[in-house]
Structure formats: C-alpha cells, structure tokens
Amino acid sequence: MARLPGRPGTRAHEPIPPLPARARQPRASRAAGGQHAVQGATSSEWAADADRPATAANLAYARLKALILDNALAPGSQRLESELAAELGLSRTPVREAMVRLEQDGLVTITPRHGMRVTAVTPADMREIYEVLNSLEPAAAELLTRRGLAAKQLAPLADACTAMERALHKEDRHAWAAADEVFHLGLAELCGNRRLAGMIMQVWDQSHRARMFTLHQRPLPERSTAEHRAVLQAVMAGDSESAREMYRLHRRRSGEELIALIERSGVAWL
Amino acid sequence: MARLPGRPGTRAHEPIPPLPARARQPRASRAAGGQHAVQGATSSEWAADADRPATAANLAYARLKALILDNALAPGSQRLESELAAELGLSRTPVREAMVRLEQDGLVTITPRHGMRVTAVTPADMREIYEVLNSLEPAAAELLTRRGLAAKQLAPLADACTAMERALHKEDRHAWAAADEVFHLGLAELCGNRRLAGMIMQVWDQSHRARMFTLHQRPLPERSTAEHRAVLQAVMAGDSESAREMYRLHRRRSGEELIALIERSGVAWL
C-alpha cells in the first residue's frame, strides 16, 4: 500500500489551481495533420467536450474534468458544490450541472450532503474497463476497416503511429502516451459509429489516470508501438478480420500488463 | 413512408398524461422470483433508475424517460423547459437537470432556444446500436459464464426464458417483449461488470421504441425464444465460448431481422 496517490475518505482542501488557457481548446482536431501536432495532446486539451457554447456550465464541466483527469483533484477527494462554485468564480447552478454530467461520465459520485467525490479507480475497476475496451475496440477496428476509408482519411492514425515511434526513440513516455491516446480515440472516432466511439472515450477517460500512473513504471512500450502499426496496416489493407484480431490481442495484452503493473505496485486505487 | 409514429420537426403540443403510480417502482427486482413477475415488466417500470432519493429532479427524470420510452412523447417533438416544468408541476430547475441527464442517455437533444427534442432513431441509428450490442452482449454472456454462478442466481434468466416460452404459446407479443427485456438486461446485470451492464442498458433504452414498433409486424419470435434458452443452457453448463458465440449469433440475426423490418416498413425514424 505504498505511495497512495490519493486518500479516499478524507476531505481534501487543496485549492483549485487555475487552468492554463489551452484547457478550453476543442478536442485535438484531426485537421491539424502535422506529425508534431500529436505530441501536444495532453488530457486537459481534449477534456473540453465538442464545441459546446461557451456557457458557464460547460466551462465548469471542462475545467473540473480536466482537473480530475490531470489528477489535480485527487481521487477520493470530496468537494462541496459551494466550494467549487467559489473556487471557479461561479454560482452553484452551473457547477451543479457540471457535477451531474461528470457523475454520468463515471468520474465522480455525488453524495447528497458531502458534495462530489472523485471516483477512485480500483484494480477491479480497471478490469471492468479493459473488459469493455476488449470488446468495443476490436469492434471499432473491424468497422473502420469495413468503411474502406482512403489513406488520407486514415492520416491521423498514421501520424499517431509515427509519433509513437518517434517518442519511443526519444524515450519520451509522455509523448508516447499522448500519441497512444490519439490513436485509440482517433480509431474510435473514425469507425463511423458515434455511440461506440462515445463509449470507448468514456471508459478511456475513466482509466486515464491509471495509464498515466503506470507510464513511468513500465518498460518502454516497444511492443505496443509495433502492434499499433500492425493494426493500422491491417486496416489499410482492408482486412477487417485481421484488424479486429490484432486489436483484440493488443488490447488484451496491454490491458493485462497494465493491471498487473497496478496490482504489483500495490496501490489500491487511482 | 407510411404510418410515421412521430413527425420530427414539428412542435408537439400534446399534454403530458399523468403517469400511473407504478412508474416510480424500482427496476424490476430479481428477488421477486415468480414466473409471472416477469410479465408485468413494461418500460415505465424500470425507467425509474436505481433507488435514488425521491427528489423532484429524479422524479422529472423518471417521468420524462418513461414518457419517451412509452412513445408518449413523440420522437422529434420538442418541449420547452418551462412547458415541461408547468406540466410536471415543478420549477424549471429540476426539469433542467432531468433534461441534462436524458441528453447524456442519448434520448433527447437539448437545443439552446428550442428546449429538448426527443431523439428520433433512424435505421442508421439502429445499425449503430446493434453493432454496439453485437459487441457488448456476447462479452457479457462470456463474463457471466465465467462467473460460474449457482443456478439459483441465474433464476431470473431461467424465469425470463420460461416467460418467453409461455408468451409464445399464448401469442402474447407484449409479454414476450417484456420477458426478452428481462432476459437481456438481467444477463447484463448479472455479468458482474457494471460498466458493461450500464452501456448495454443505455443502448437498449435507445432502441426500445424501435423494438416495440416492430413487435406486431414480425412473425412470432420462435427462433429468438429458442436461442435465449440455448444461451442460458450454455451459461449454466459453464461453456463460456459457446455462450458467447450463441449470443453473438442471436444478436446478429435478431438485429438484422429488426433492421430489415424497419427498413422494409418504410419508416424513417422511431
């Protein structure tokens, strides 16, 4: 039980750090294109959902979500509506709406008299999440392949692969994770099934902190990098069976690796 | 384009019928047990989520959801916050919260100056939904089988199967659909993965109206009934591979059947 990243059950009183302006940027647009574009993709950038109007509720949602994903709001920590409202400089109404949405995202739990508590992800939760991803992501790969998109439209995935390979060379784990995220979410987005994509993104968000946690404990993800490239090649070759199977293998292996890592590290939640 | 159940684009002004008291009942509890318990399960009963406190916002959510699932609020119809608030006898605040939740459920879309619009499900949407279910439900069946639950704990599924068979004999399509729902949602709930279960229920809800629509146009679901029983037997036999495969086949066949039915019937949305 070493190095607990948070202490569920205790009331957290850390002040909320102001977010950098980039937190309001829309989800990393695939239109950007350049190879390096992928590198800047950190959670706070795509936390701002879609292109909703710049309303206070959406702002609160985006900022709280970014804080949670970036681990600035410790898992297990509790915050009252009024606290958050004061710290965000808003009234309780939009903050409340944001909390409701975050709860449906599975990122927090609202307890009537105790405000919202940031959901702590246990190894068991990670198992659930990877079971879901194990099922959904291969399906997305298969669907994407069947769409038979032109190479140009698959560029974001190719770029992400390249970015991963470059990051691997430079041993830049953060860049690698960012590219990994771009690849997985990009594939989900491109598969043509918005519901499927949304579900993948949801559990992906839920497991974001855990992935970041293991980032520096695991060996360099050489195998994962190669697997991504292989998936992409299967997709481009139009071999949907193979794409699905390769993605399934990748998903299963990397999921088990991550869960093993977390369990071995002894943390009870993330 | 015959017999459109709703007319998206037009502003609906039907008054909201009062809900029967049973709408507030918790989701059909598996504890009930009796074979006939399954027959009463209509959407309005399990629309009330979990056992949330009886707050006005939860009430609004439950009632609106029930209205939507029961097709009492036509797909495509729009309602203003203030309208709904007045009709439900509440203020706008809890209604708004309910709307936000329904939007995340994919049941409505909130358009800034036009209130909420009940999401119309097109054949393309049904394809999306069945792609998701095709992926998730077999996974749930596999997980459930691996859990190796005792026969007693699988009783709800067995009951549902029996109820389907009885309904088939009596040619009672509504009872059959109710039992079908109990089986699918019960299997999801029992699989041990709450996220997986939640996602299945979400798309299941989204497709509820479409299933109800096709209910009286399809031949008696003899094959589906047998397939459910077969899945259950595989689960009880502990053969997870077989359970998954049988469920996949059932899902695929019945999904394609339903989509074909909808497309042939010519409706553009449900």
Added chain:
DNA sequence: GCATTCATTTGCGTATGCATTATGTGCGGC
C-alpha cells in the same frame, strides 16, 4: 467517562428573478 439526545449549523434541493441573446416578425426598400 461514556452514551444519548437536542439544538445549531450547514449544505442541498428547489423556486424565482434577471439579464442575455437568439428568433421570429413586420416593415421598408429594391
């Protein structure tokens, strides 16, 4: 010294009011 009960506080759920802003309409010009 400890448990129990009551008073107080405080956080929440809901209602309401206000300012903002998009929409629709009507009028005028072309």
Added chain:
DNA sequence: GCCGCACATAATGCATACGCAAATGAATGC
C-alpha cells in the same frame, strides 16, 4: 413580389433566496 434589416419577444442560463433535513457539537443523564 421578394429580400434584408431592425426590433420586439421570449426562452434560456445563471445568480440568488429560502426552507428542509442531515450532520455536528454540546450538554445532560447514567
């Protein structure tokens, strides 16, 4: 007769106010 613009209207988004209920702390009794 049609199109564009300006204004009136109305619905929203947010802030605030209020009452209730739960949690906390104190005081008292055992």
